[in-house]
Amino acid sequence: MIHNSPLKTTTLKKLFSYVALVIISLCVVWLCLGVGFGKWENPNAMDELFWQLRYPRVVTALLVGMALSVSGAALQALFENPLADPSLIGTSGGAALGVVVVISLGVAGVGVPLAAFIGSMLVCLFILAFHRFMGGGQMGLLILGFIISAFCGAVVSLIL
Template sequence: MARTAAERVTAGRATAGRAPRRPPLAALIGVGGVLLVASVLVTVTIGPADLGVGEVARSVAGHLGLDVAPVPVLHDAIVWQLRLPRVLTAAAVGAGLAVAGAVMQSLTRNPLADPYLLGLSSGASLGAVAVLLLGVGVLLPVAAFVGALAALVATLALARTGGTLTPSRAVLAGLAVSQLAAAATSFVIFWTATGDAYREILSWLMGSLAGATWSSVAISGGALALVGAVLGVAATRLDAFAFGDTAAAALGVDVDRTRWTLMTLVALLTGAMVAVSGAIGFVGLVLPHAVSVVTGPGHRRLLPGAAVTGAVFLVWADTLARTVFDPRELPVGIVTALVGVPVFAVLLRRGRGTAWS
């Protein structure tokens, strides 16, 4: 017997209301971890020097104090001093930016939010350019981090001048601070940069991991571990923001305190990442949306999924950046943009009629 229109609508709602089956969290983390380890081992072998995965594994094991067959001194130096720090930094930065983007999109309820929303990238760029032009590049991570934090303070101060601090005010203030810092950066470059300084500055502004060292691994990895752990604990509260501030407050969340605490933590995380890599676009904007297709919107699954995906993605993007035009090297930000724009277009098309509209 044919069903009535009301029955069909009811059945459709029931079907739509059933949550799609998602893979278990342990399976997601396990598969992602295997992919990440494999990506690190394989990408370290890629380059002019003829290295094998076995040599890379033995080099790492030897430096960890394990009893393994020795690796030729030159190959060991290439692995341990050049390629491995760069690959691990790329993994940490990719994970950090993806997590930061996911949290920013939740806190602002804006699917177009990214880690640089509060002017952090421009502030870090101003600090970095200043020390590069002064010839004290060794201070670059510190200057970039201080610049990012200064931009955050300026954004929050500007947002408060108009009254109550709200996400909308913070975003608008962030745009203003970002433009001001970008203008100051351009002025400093125009007024003082000479010779090869332009090339070095341009590379950093577009995002580059060429100068990564074990210090870079410590900065980015430490920030990811500390801030990521806090954000993971706050996953349930992040879920509450999806229903709006009123609903979140009804669920027992201190909305203002939680939002600005988490935003400050994201700013610290982003500042640490920008300090070692420059401004790398699209990772924090696109990947959280792409990952949520598999994990669902719940942050208990989304955050670790975004972290692993971001790490794997940036490891391979940086490998392409340093090898595709060898011996010349592209800024990794160009690669992420070339990949990110088409993916973003696909996500926009898939999201018609949803929160993207």
């Protein structure tokens, strides 16, 4: 594994701090300027628009982004690979399979992201249970993930 020098580590910390500050600033600007131009007849409508629509969406986007970054970092640490992603262990394939099955059944709306979540969780649980049953290290988990991902992709192609 490559170890960073102290100078490079402090430079990276400063860079990440600046990037985080820019992202937070852009979110605040986006929240404030996103209401449009013109005079409002109802002054409470602007408050309602901000607090009921814009604020929850921005907070949700920030929380989802943080969750995705943590899960990506966990996968990269688990496999000791800086290029690791959810398709590595079949999570993306399970989510795609869940979405395709639900859409082919005619379900829409909240059912689609829920099916993606359930599909990815079922595939993860299956892979982990099978891996625990069979034993093996990281390589076995990777190979099993590739197999399940290919299987899910084949089923998606079959359904479509």
